[in-house]
Amino acid sequence: MELEKLFEAAREASKLSYSPYSKFKVGAALLLSNGEIIKGSNIENASYGLSICAERSTLFSAYNKGYNKEDIKKVAIFANTSDFISPCGACRQVLSELVSKDCEIYLLNKIKKYKRVSVEELLPFAFNKEDVNGI
Numbered sequence: 001m002e003l004e005k006l007f008e009a010a011r012e013a014s015k016l017s018y019s020p021y022s023k024f025k026v027g028a029a030l031l032l033s034n035g036e037i038i039k040g041s042n043i044e045n046a047s048y049g050l051s052i053c054a055e056r057s058t059l060f061s062a063y064n065k066g067y068n069k070e071d072i073k074k075v076a077i078f079a080n081t082s083d084f085i086s087p088c089g090a091c092r093q094v095l096s097e098l099v100s101k102d103c104e105i106y107l108l109n110k111i112k113k114y115k116r117v118s119v120e121e122l123l124p125f126a127f128n129k130e131d132v133n134g135i
Ligand code: THU
Pocket: 019, 022, 024, 025, 026, 041, 042, 043, 044, 051, 052, 053, 054, 055, 085, 086, 087, 088, 091
Protein backbone atom coordinates (compact mmCIF):
# COMPACT_ATOMS: atom_id res chain seq x y z
CA MET A 1 0.00 0.00 0.00
CA GLU A 2 1.24 3.46 -0.99
CA LEU A 3 0.99 4.91 2.52
CA GLU A 4 2.80 2.03 4.17
CA LYS A 5 5.62 2.41 1.62
CA LEU A 6 5.90 6.08 2.50
CA PHE A 7 5.89 5.34 6.23
CA GLU A 8 8.59 2.71 5.78
CA ALA A 9 10.68 5.24 3.86
CA ALA A 10 10.43 7.67 6.80
CA ARG A 11 11.46 4.92 9.24
CA GLU A 12 14.36 3.95 6.97
CA ALA A 13 15.43 7.59 6.64
CA SER A 14 15.69 7.95 10.42
CA LYS A 15 18.46 5.34 10.40
CA LEU A 16 20.68 7.77 8.47
CA SER A 17 20.16 10.52 11.04
CA TYR A 18 23.41 12.10 12.23
CA SER A 19 22.44 12.90 15.80
CA PRO A 20 25.39 12.17 18.13
CA TYR A 21 24.31 14.96 20.50
CA SER A 22 20.61 14.45 21.05
CA LYS A 23 20.62 10.78 20.00
CA PHE A 24 17.12 11.53 18.74
CA LYS A 25 16.75 10.12 15.24
CA VAL A 26 14.04 11.56 13.01
CA GLY A 27 13.21 10.57 9.44
CA ALA A 28 10.98 12.21 6.88
CA ALA A 29 9.71 11.06 3.51
CA LEU A 30 7.87 12.98 0.80
CA LEU A 31 5.63 11.33 -1.77
CA LEU A 32 5.71 13.23 -5.06
CA SER A 33 3.05 13.27 -7.76
CA ASN A 34 5.37 11.27 -10.05
CA GLY A 35 5.50 8.49 -7.45
CA GLU A 36 9.05 9.27 -6.34
CA ILE A 37 9.79 9.26 -2.62
CA ILE A 38 12.39 11.66 -1.24
CA LYS A 39 13.87 10.83 2.16
CA GLY A 40 15.84 12.80 4.72
CA SER A 41 16.84 12.91 8.36
CA ASN A 42 18.04 15.30 11.03
CA ILE A 43 21.71 16.26 10.78
CA GLU A 44 23.32 17.72 13.89
CA ASN A 45 26.47 19.73 14.53
CA ALA A 46 28.87 20.34 17.45
CA SER A 47 27.59 23.90 17.20
CA TYR A 48 24.12 22.72 18.17
CA GLY A 49 22.15 25.57 16.65
CA LEU A 50 23.43 24.66 13.19
CA SER A 51 21.62 21.32 13.28
CA ILE A 52 18.78 20.80 10.87
CA CYS A 53 15.60 18.82 11.46
CA ALA A 54 14.55 15.94 9.24
CA GLU A 55 11.57 17.86 7.88
CA ARG A 56 13.52 20.85 6.60
CA SER A 57 16.42 18.70 5.45
CA THR A 58 14.04 16.65 3.29
CA LEU A 59 11.99 19.55 1.95
CA PHE A 60 15.16 21.40 0.93
CA SER A 61 16.39 18.26 -0.84
CA ALA A 62 13.18 18.10 -2.84
CA TYR A 63 13.42 21.74 -3.88
CA ASN A 64 17.09 21.25 -4.76
CA LYS A 65 16.04 18.44 -7.08
CA GLY A 66 13.71 20.87 -8.86
CA TYR A 67 10.42 19.91 -7.20
CA ASN A 68 8.05 22.36 -5.57
CA LYS A 69 4.89 22.48 -3.47
CA GLU A 70 2.66 21.28 -6.33
CA ASP A 71 4.69 18.07 -6.55
CA ILE A 72 4.59 17.14 -2.86
CA LYS A 73 1.44 15.14 -2.13
CA LYS A 74 2.18 13.51 1.22
CA VAL A 75 4.74 13.93 3.97
CA ALA A 76 5.55 11.31 6.61
CA ILE A 77 7.61 12.12 9.69
CA PHE A 78 8.90 9.41 11.98
CA ALA A 79 10.61 9.20 15.35
CA ASN A 80 10.77 6.20 17.62
CA THR A 81 8.54 7.88 20.20
CA SER A 82 5.51 6.76 22.18
CA ASP A 83 3.48 9.75 21.08
CA PHE A 84 3.30 11.05 17.51
CA ILE A 85 6.34 13.08 16.50
CA SER A 86 5.52 16.78 16.75
CA PRO A 87 7.39 19.01 14.27
CA CYS A 88 9.18 22.00 15.80
CA GLY A 89 8.00 25.55 15.17
CA ALA A 90 10.69 26.25 12.56
CA CYS A 91 9.68 23.20 10.53
CA ARG A 92 6.00 24.13 10.77
CA GLN A 93 6.82 27.53 9.32
CA VAL A 94 8.85 26.01 6.49
CA LEU A 95 6.21 23.35 5.80
CA SER A 96 3.55 26.07 5.61
CA GLU A 97 5.37 27.65 2.67
CA LEU A 98 6.90 24.63 0.91
CA VAL A 99 3.91 22.28 0.72
CA SER A 100 0.42 22.99 -0.58
CA LYS A 101 -2.54 23.46 1.73
CA ASP A 102 -4.02 20.07 0.77
CA CYS A 103 -0.78 18.16 1.34
CA GLU A 104 -1.34 15.26 3.73
CA ILE A 105 1.08 15.24 6.65
CA TYR A 106 1.44 12.04 8.64
CA LEU A 107 3.02 12.07 12.09
CA LEU A 108 4.23 8.61 13.04
CA ASN A 109 5.29 6.86 16.20
CA LYS A 110 7.02 3.68 17.21
CA ILE A 111 3.94 1.53 17.44
CA LYS A 112 3.09 2.10 13.78
CA LYS A 113 0.20 4.40 14.50
CA TYR A 114 -0.19 7.72 12.76
CA LYS A 115 -1.94 11.03 13.06
CA ARG A 116 -2.85 12.87 9.85
CA VAL A 117 -2.75 16.66 9.92
CA SER A 118 -2.74 19.59 7.51
CA VAL A 119 -0.27 22.48 7.43
CA GLU A 120 -3.05 24.78 8.62
CA GLU A 121 -3.58 22.57 11.67
CA LEU A 122 0.14 22.54 12.40
CA LEU A 123 0.52 26.28 12.04
CA PRO A 124 -2.58 28.41 11.89
CA PHE A 125 -2.05 32.09 11.08
CA ALA A 126 1.40 31.43 9.60
CA PHE A 127 3.61 34.27 8.46
CA ASN A 128 3.61 34.06 4.67
CA LYS A 129 4.47 35.61 1.32
CA GLU A 130 1.51 37.97 1.44
CA ASP A 131 2.72 39.34 4.77
CA VAL A 132 6.11 40.13 3.26
CA ASN A 133 4.57 41.71 0.17
CA GLY A 134 2.12 43.69 2.28
CA ILE A 135 4.75 45.84 4.01
N1 THU B 1 14.08 17.05 15.30
C1 THU B 1 13.65 16.77 14.04
O1 THU B 1 14.46 16.44 13.16
N2 THU B 1 12.33 16.86 13.78
C2 THU B 1 11.37 17.11 14.71
O2 THU B 1 10.19 17.11 14.36
C3 THU B 1 11.75 17.36 16.09
C4 THU B 1 13.20 17.49 16.37
C5 THU B 1 15.50 16.89 15.60
C6 THU B 1 16.29 18.13 15.88
C7 THU B 1 17.43 17.59 16.71
O3 THU B 1 18.41 17.04 15.84
C8 THU B 1 16.81 16.42 17.47
O4 THU B 1 15.64 16.08 16.75
C9 THU B 1 16.45 16.75 18.92
O5 THU B 1 15.71 17.90 19.00
